[in-house]
Amino acid sequence: MKIVVIGGSGLIGTQVVSGLSKLGHKVFAASPSTGVNALTREGLAEAMSGTNVVIDVANSPSFEDGPVMDFFQTSSRNLLAAEKAAGVQHHLALSVVGSERLQASGYFRAKLAQEDLIKASGMPYTILRATQFFEFIPAIVQGGTDGDVIRLAPALIQPIASADVAAAMVDLAVEAPVNGIVEVAGPEPLPLDALGRKYLTAKQDPRQVIADIHVGYFGTPVDDRSLTPDAGARIGAIRLDDWLKR
Structure with missing residues (x-):
């Protein structure tokens, strides 16, 4: 199959391209650096020609409310229109677990808007919702930094290695x-504050992590259901402790 990966040069995209290439598929890593821009439509029609599956793992360069909504809506509309015109058979997109429960956040409002556009497009589709990546833990800790301490909510999170997300994308790309x-x-689920302590211990960082119910997740209110999956979710193989040892 010919498979186009939008955002193919990013954290997830590079791993998806590698995994599908190893299976023998013809894979094109599409990004502005390779002449494909879903925002401006540059190179989209050419990239879609003869394509069976499109995987969208692109992320917005800005998390500000207006720009992030514009990014996901504009890029998705352009991408879906180009796919439909070219006869693409499967649109596979990466989204985030809990998006509908985190609507106080402009980012998650934009991700839900992206999902809605995909569902309404008439294209055959799969949306893969992933929990927060292990690779995001440094940003979570930085976001909770308050002087010499780290303040994180005690709400549950069930983070995953990006490699396991990419593996799931590869599996879904070759399925109907x-x-x-x-x-x-x-x-494994664990509270955000416990996640921060594990990370700081692994980094031999002596700062204290304080559980604070008021800080939310990057300022967005959360509880134990906000960042955790529903029953029946696929479960990654890589455990946090093993990832931290690497």
Whole structure:
């Protein structure tokens, strides 16, 4: 199959391109650096020609409310229109577990808007919702930094290695569209403050982590259901402790 990966040079995209290439598929890593821009439509029609599956793992360069909404809506509309014109058979997109429960955040409002556009497009589709990546933990800790301490909510999170997300994307790309949502999460839920302590211990960082119910997740209110998957989610193989040892 010919498979186009939008955002193919990013954290998830590079791993998806590698995994699908190893299976023998013809894979094109599409990004502005390779002449394909979903925002401006540059190179989209050419990239879609003869394509069977499109995987969208692109992320917005800005998380500000206006720009992030514009990015996901504009790029998705352009991409879906180009796919439909070219006869693409499967649109596979990466989204985030809990998006509908985190609507106080402009980023998650934009991700839900992206999902809605995909569902309404008439394209055969699969949406893979993933929990937060292990690779995001440094940003989570930085976001909770308050002087010499780290303040993180005690709400549950079930983070996952990006490699496990990419593996799930590869599996779904070669399967029939589900015309629905699939969730993937890490092997173990734990409170955000405990996640921060594990990370700081692994980094031999002596700062204290304080559980604070008021800080939310990057300022967005959260509880134990906000960042965790529903029953039946696919579960990644890589455990946090093993990832930290690397």
